[in-house]
Amino acid sequence: MQYAADRDGPDLLGWWLQQPSRRGRLRMRRPRTPKPLGIRFTFYGRMSTREFQDRLSSARWQRDFAEDVIDGQGVIVAEFFDVGHSRQVPWPRRPQAARLLAALADPARGFDAVxxxxxxxxxxxNQFRDLAPLFTLYGVQLWLPELNGPVDVSNEFHLSLLALLGVHSKREIQRSRFRAKAAMRAQVIEQGRHLGGRPPYGYRLAEAGAHPNRAHAKWGRMAHRLEPDPHTAPHVRWMFTQRLAGRSIAGIARDLNERQVPCPSSVDPGRNPHRSGAGWTLRTVESILANPRYTGRQVWNRQHTDRGPLDAADDLLGQSEVCRWNLMQQWVISRETAHPPLISEHDFVTAQQANALPVPADGSSGRYLLTGVIRCQQCGRILDAHWVNKHAAYRCRHGHRTPAADGAPRPRNVYIHEAKAINQLAEWLDIPAIDPHAVTDALLEHDIDVTCAIGGTLTIAENPARAQTHTIPAVPRQRRTAVTPTGALHRP
Known part of the structure; x- marks a missing residue:
C-alpha cells in the first residue's frame, strides 16, 4: 500500500479519498433533507456502583434500548444519568432524577416525553405509582421498552404490568441480598474469610494468597486477612490487661488520652471520615473490649440496617437507614481462628464480666436516696451519684468528661455526702432525720428545688417566695427522681 505521509504520520484519510470507488461514491452523494424531529425526548438512565460498572458502556446499552423504542417517533435531545445510586433510592434523592423532576415543571423545558x-x-x-401523577400533571409522557411505547395511565393492562415490574424489581434486590448474605455466612464460618470493611484497631490488612474465586484469581486479585499492627496492637493488649486487673473503662480512656495514644480515627482517618479523631471516649474503649475478633476468630453480622420512612407524610422522600447492633446470638463466628489473636478466649470472656463499680465492704447493694433531686447551684446540672469511702455521696464536675485529662481550668467540684444532705433537708422540712425515706417522701410531695453550692451547702426553696438562705439562681428545671422505701425509682 502506497500513501502520502505528513509530519504527523500517515495520511490514511487522504489515501482513502484517492481511491476511485470511494471518490465516485462521494461525488454522487446528495445532501439529505433533514427530517422533522417529531417528539422531543429526554433520556434517563442509572447505574448503581462506580467500582464494578463502567459508565460509558452502561449508559450506551440503556440508551440503545431507549432509541429502539422511539425509533421513527422522535429524537433524544437531553440526557439525565445517575451514577452510584441504588434503585431503592427515590427519585427526589437521586441528583439527576431530581433535576429531571424539577425540569418537568418548567414550561421551557425543551422536551415532550421521557x-x-x-x-x-x-x-x-411503587416508585412509578408515586411519580405517575407528576408526569400527568405536566403533560409529559413516559416511554418504556416493556410497553414498546408510552405509558397510558388509563389503561388497566399498563398499570397492572408496571405494578408487576415494580414487584420484580424489588424481588431482584431481595433475592440478590439473600444469596449474598447466605454465601458470606458460609465463607465466614467455614473459611474465616475477611469480607472487607475497616480492620479493627490493633490490626491491619495483609495479603493471604490468591483469591478463592478462580475468575478473580486469574485477574490477579488477592484475598486478605488480618495481622497485628505493630504500632497499635500493644495498646489493645494493654487495655485488656488493665480491664482484667479491675480498672474502669473511664480510667483506661483517661490514661490513653493523658499519654496521647492515637485513637482509632486518628490512626486511620481515611476509613473513619465520620470521626473527629480528637481522642479516646468511653464508647471507643468499650467497643474494643467487647470485640470478639481480638480472639483470632472472624466475626460477621454484628450490625444490621433498619430502614424506615424519612417522612410519614411524604413517601417520595424515601427511607432512612440506621445501623443497629445485633444480638450476640445473631453473630456469625468462624469455626477456627482466622488471624493471630491479641488475647485468649478465656481472658476475653473474663473481661466481659469485669466490673469496676465500687461495692460496699459488706457486699450489700448501695442505695442512692437522692438520685436526681439535687442540682448544682453553679451550672444547673443534676449531681451524679457517687459511692466513696463506704458511703453514698453526690458530686458535680461541671460537665467534665471522665476520659478527658483534667488540665483545663474549671470550678471546683460540688460535693456532698448523702447523710449530710439528709440532715439539712430534714431540718428544713422539720421532720426527724432518723428516717431518710420519710425525707425523700416529703420532697416528692412538694414542688421543692434543691441546689448545692461548693462546700456542700444546700439551698432549698418550695417556690420563689420561700427560700431558706438566699435567692436561688435561675436554673433549668429537670426531671427529678428518688428512691422509694421499696427501692423502686419514683418519678412524680
Whole structure:
C-alpha cells in the first residue's frame, strides 16, 4: 500500500479519498433533507456502583434500548444519568432524577416525553405509582421498552404490568441480598474469610494468597486477612490487661488520652471520615473490649440496617437507614481462628464480666436516696451519684468528661455526702432525720428545688417566695427522681 505521509504520520484519510470507488461514491452523494424531529425526548438512565460498572458502556446499552423504542417517533435531545445510586433510592434523592423532576415543571423545558432503557433501572417497588401523577400533571409522557411505547395511565393492562415490574424489581434486590448474605455466612464460618470493611484497631490488612474465586484469581486479585499492627496492637493488649486487673473503662480512656495514644480515627482517618479523631471516649474503649475478633476468630453480622420512612407524610422522600447492633446470638463466628489473636478466649470472656463499680465492704447493694433531686447551684446540672469511702455521696464536675485529662481550668467540684444532705433537708422540712425515706417522701410531695453550692451547702426553696438562705439562681428545671422505701425509682 502506497500513501502520502505528513509530519504527523500517515495520511490514511487522504489515501482513502484517492481511491476511485470511494471518490465516485462521494461525488454522487446528495445532501439529505433533514427530517422533522417529531417528539422531543429526554433520556434517563442509572447505574448503581462506580467500582464494578463502567459508565460509558452502561449508559450506551440503556440508551440503545431507549432509541429502539422511539425509533421513527422522535429524537433524544437531553440526557439525565445517575451514577452510584441504588434503585431503592427515590427519585427526589437521586441528583439527576431530581433535576429531571424539577425540569418537568418548567414550561421551557425543551422536551415532550421521557424515555428509559429499562424499567428496573429507573423504578423500584411503587416508585412509578408515586411519580405517575407528576408526569400527568405536566403533560409529559413516559416511554418504556416493556410497553414498546408510552405509558397510558388509563389503561388497566399498563398499570397492572408496571405494578408487576415494580414487584420484580424489588424481588431482584431481595433475592440478590439473600444469596449474598447466605454465601458470606458460609465463607465466614467455614473459611474465616475477611469480607472487607475497616480492620479493627490493633490490626491491619495483609495479603493471604490468591483469591478463592478462580475468575478473580486469574485477574490477579488477592484475598486478605488480618495481622497485628505493630504500632497499635500493644495498646489493645494493654487495655485488656488493665480491664482484667479491675480498672474502669473511664480510667483506661483517661490514661490513653493523658499519654496521647492515637485513637482509632486518628490512626486511620481515611476509613473513619465520620470521626473527629480528637481522642479516646468511653464508647471507643468499650467497643474494643467487647470485640470478639481480638480472639483470632472472624466475626460477621454484628450490625444490621433498619430502614424506615424519612417522612410519614411524604413517601417520595424515601427511607432512612440506621445501623443497629445485633444480638450476640445473631453473630456469625468462624469455626477456627482466622488471624493471630491479641488475647485468649478465656481472658476475653473474663473481661466481659469485669466490673469496676465500687461495692460496699459488706457486699450489700448501695442505695442512692437522692438520685436526681439535687442540682448544682453553679451550672444547673443534676449531681451524679457517687459511692466513696463506704458511703453514698453526690458530686458535680461541671460537665467534665471522665476520659478527658483534667488540665483545663474549671470550678471546683460540688460535693456532698448523702447523710449530710439528709440532715439539712430534714431540718428544713422539720421532720426527724432518723428516717431518710420519710425525707425523700416529703420532697416528692412538694414542688421543692434543691441546689448545692461548693462546700456542700444546700439551698432549698418550695417556690420563689420561700427560700431558706438566699435567692436561688435561675436554673433549668429537670426531671427529678428518688428512691422509694421499696427501692423502686419514683418519678412524680
Amino acid at each position: 424515555v428509559v432503557g429499562e424499567f428496573e433501572r429507573a423504578f423500584y417497588g
